[in-house]
Amino acid sequence: MGMVTFVDETTAGGRGDGWALEIAEERLALCELIRRRVFQEVAEYHAKRPEVFQGLVQPEGAERALNGYALRTPRRIDPEKQTELALKAFERNGFLVLVGDRQVVGLDEEIVLPLGVEVTFLKLVALVGG
Numbered sequence: 044m045g046m047v048t049f050v051d052e053t054t055a056g057g058r059g060d061g062w063a064l065e066i067a068e069e070r071l072a073l074c075e076l077i078r079r080r081v082f083q084e085v086a087e088y089h090a091k092r093p094e095v096f097q098g099l100v101q102p103e104g105a106e107r108a109l110n111g112y113a114l115r116t117p118r119r120i121d122p123e124k125q126t127e128l129a130l131k132a133f134e135r136n137g138f139l140v141l142v143g144d145r146q147v148v149g150l151d152e153e154i155v156l157p158l159g160v161e162v163t164f165l166k167l168v169a170l171v172g173g
């Protein structure tokens with residue numbers, strides 16, 4: 044069992060604080076790693092009930108806010124639906140995933156998760172005029 048550190052970055056140079064999640068397996072498909080990350084984000088949101096959801100992808104009915112997504116009306120977020128949105132975002136190149144210094148290109152790709160590995164989610168930002 045080991046800790047995996049998730050870090051969010053943007054192509055504009057922003058880098059969020061990393062956070063750790065305990066993963067028992069040494070190998071995992073990327074889709075499962077994303078699912079576990081999203082489920083943890085949703086669980087933490089429900090436990091703390093902050094004003095802003097800080098997650099990998101924007102929940103339906105939410106608006107972009109500083110450091111996350113604001114829900115117009117407070118409600119529970121469905122982790123299955125959030126996972127589905129995250130997987131679709133990956134497939135549409137909404138973000139890249141780097142495990143250590145290697146890019147993972149497919150959702151079904153099995154990745155090795157050595158003890159203390161950093162997994163970076165590089166969120167791609169649309170360029171003005173492009």
